[in-house]
Structures are given as C-alpha cells and as structure tokens.
Amino acid sequence: MKNILLLVHADEGQEARLQAALDLTRALDGHLSCIDVTMVPNIAGDYDGTGSAMLLADERDREAGNKTTLEARLASEDVVWSWSDVTGFAAEAVIEAAALADLIVLNRKLDQFPYPDMRELASRIVVKARKPVVAVPDDRRGFKLGRALIAWDGQGSAAATMQACVPLLALAEEVQIFMARDGAEQTEPTEAAQYLSRHNIHTSIRIVDDGLTAADQLIADEAANWHADYIMMGAYGRGRLMETFGGVTKRMLAHSKFPLILGH
Template sequence: MPFKSVLTVTGARQGEDDLKLAAKLCEEINAHLSVLVVVLASPPAGGEYAAVVSTAWLKEREAEMQQLERRTSVVSKMLSQTAVSADLSSDYPEEAWADDIIGRRARYTDLTVIGPELLATHTLKKRVIEGALFWSGKPLLLVPEGARATLKPKRILVAWDASLEASRAVREALGMLVGADEVRIVMVDPIEDERHHGQEPGADIAAYLVRHDVKVTVDRLPSSNQSTAAVLFRHAIDTAADLMVMGAYGHSRLRERIFGGATRSAIDNPPLPIFLAR
C-alpha cells in the first residue's frame, strides 16, 4: 500500500530540520504531511509543599502554553513555504497520556516519521515512539543523524525472525519492497522446524515476496556470540542498505513499555533508517 499521508511530531525546542525531512519525503512520494506540535505539561506539585508552589506551577504551565502557541506559529509559517499539502495541529498533554494522544493522531496517517532532532530528545522521543507503535496500528520510520532518508529505497534489509511482528512489518513495507532493486531477507541463527523458520529457513517468506515481484536474496547469518541487533546492523552496513525493515517486539502492561533487545537497539542507536511495525 502506498503511503499517502505522513505524520511527524515536533516539540517546542526543536528546529526545522525534522520538518524539512518529513516534507522532503512527502514530496518524493506525493504524500500529505501532518504535523503535530507537542509540549508536555509540567506535572503538578505534590506533597506538603503543594500549596506553597502551586502558584509557581500555574505560571510554569502558562509559560508552556505560550511556548506551544509560539512553536505552532513558527511551524505554520514554515509549512506555508513548502510545496506539499499539509495540516497542523497541537496538543498540551500530561506526559503520562502523551503516547495515547500521539497514537490516536497517527491512526489517521499511513506512517509516522521521527527525524534526528526528535531522536536526540529523551522524553518526547519515548512518547512518540510508544504512541506510534502501541496506539496507532501504523508503522514508524526512524531516521538517525547523517542518514539519507528515502521512501523509495533501492537496497532494503529485512530482519526476519518468522514472528507476527516481522510479518506485519513486511506487509506494511511491501510497496517499498516491490520498488527496490535488492531486498535481503536476513535471519540470525534461524531454527529449522515448523514452529519457527520451517525446514528451509527463509524459503517461505522469499516465495511470498517473489509472488509480489520483489527481487529477493536470503542471508542466514550466525550470531558468533554477538547480539542479533549487532549482526543485523553490521550486515546492513556491509551491504550498503538504504533501509532496514523489522518488526517491533514489545508489549504494553500497566503503562510500562517493554521492548525486545533488537527493537531497543533500533530505537536507542539506529545506524541507518529503520522501518518498524508491530
């Protein structure tokens, strides 16, 4: 399915680079750009000092809302100068509920893009990633500093572990896979049985993609006492991949977000653009 609508999220202290990146991606594929400006509300004071600091807290919140208004105005001006179709919204949520709000907004787009500026933040980055992965049902593209971002990649590495999450990531990325010159299905220490990779690891997913006219190569790699993420990232660099497609393994329980090792590595330190879905 082609991406016709792309979401990016920006905070009060970010510049224009992530916005320009998202706009460029939309230009590349003739997609609509949705921008959500988010400022996280300061938590209320608690304990015996609440009465003393409540006035200061209210002033802090007022300053944050003014920040949000100014940032929204700046982003609006920037969007008016781009050639892409765009819409703009803003929100001032409590941190604990920010991922819900971001996720609901992401449901009305095909893809959420997180650029280097947002990746360099801590709290807002975390909320955007969790909102997009747990609450939208849509995929996420992480673009690290110095990486060339494109939604028409020529060389794609698919991290395949035969999981539901990996299957969904492949399906969400199918339009890009079909258009690529080379797609490498990469497995690390694949297990040869019907409950895992089958009798010939990689054969089933390769056959599925070939039916969609995807140009497929299957790589089975040993971990050699390295983490799965390290093996995948090294292979992506060695094969000059433009993009890695992977399933985001994790679950939400009592508002805690718990990610698998490879997912966490992709989120914390992506060496190339990563396309995630779960």
C-alpha cells in the same frame, strides 16, 4: 500508504523528523498531517501546581513560535499538508491522531538533549497505534529510500510490518532480507521474498548462524556492510533476532545509526 503523521514539537529531533516526513510524503505522493503537541509537564512535588502552570505557559509560547516558523516553511514545500494543535501527553496525542495514519514519523532516542524520551515514546506508539513507526536519529537529514534492509525473525510482527510497507519497499532500488537463524522463526525468509515478488519487489536473502553475537549488533553490522539506507523490523518478536523491548528493539532505538521502520 498515503497518510504520513508527523509529531511536531520544538526539540532536538524535530528537524530530522520534518525532513524525513517531507521526503516520505513526496516519494509516496501522500498527505502530511502535522500534530503539534504542547506537552504537559510533570513535576514531582509540585503540590499546588504552580510550577507546572508556569512551565506549561512557557511550553505554549515556545510551540506557538514553532508553529509560526514551520507553517511558513511548509507553505514553500511541494507537499500537501494539514496541521492540528494538541495539549497533553505526546504518546496519547499521537496514538489518538493515528487512527487513519499509514506511517508515523518519530525519532529514536535523542542523543544531543534527551527530552522528550523518544525511545519510550516510539516504543509505546508502535505497540498501541499498530501502525508502522519511522524512528530517525536526531542527526539524520532526509530519508533515502534506495536500499532497504528487512531484519527478519519469521514472526508475525515482521510479516505485518513488511506487508504494511509494500508501497515503500516498491520504491527501493534494492531490498535485502536478513535473518539470524535461531529455530524460532514461523515464516522462512524465502516465503517473505516470494510474497514481495508477487508485488514486483525482488529481494536478496542473507542468513547467518551466529549464536554468540547480540542480534542488534548483527543487524547493525549487516546494515553497515550492505550500505543500507534504512532498517525495517518487527517489534516484540519472540525469536532471538527480535526480542522484547527489553532487548533488541530497545537497543536499536537507543543506538541505531540508521533510520528504523518498526511495526507490531
């Protein structure tokens, strides 16, 4: 896990993305690939394209200034980095750039000013790119690695995410596997723990039987009580713990106070 892909765009979540990406790149001794997307506006009723052209020109000017500022910052950071410029739609641009990425750094839903729609962006990218996505809150600065909570539903997406992120989990001081049992799990948390132990990653396991509380609330409560630094979870799981994007994952992207690492 060496290639970290960062979405660059002058929005309210950029500083959180940048600081998380820098911390992850340093920790993994990796390479930071910055993709600066000049986003094409979509205006309803703009039949002759005049309004869209004006907005695109403003967007290009804004991103040019953003690039100048960030390249100056990156020049003073202790990471190896590269930069590419793209004009288009953010999800498609990131997915195309992600072919050789090991980890993609985005936001969860932006709380301060919700443009672009990062919840939808993260949802599309994690499914299409098939790479782990880091989705950080827009008010978070940096990415702590010490305490990793794996929200386990026993489905293939959770297992694939955990396997892809072994190098990241190896940097944690403590790892906990948390499961709300619902009978739909295909792989037990003990099996996940055994897998990680073969990579010299030792975990604790906590299982709850609670058929009344929403799964995202169970995860959030466990993360807070255990003082997690981030939550790792599979997306599009079939069990109660990991519903489709209409349920648990979408709510986690909307409300989580913790950085998320999502995989499909």
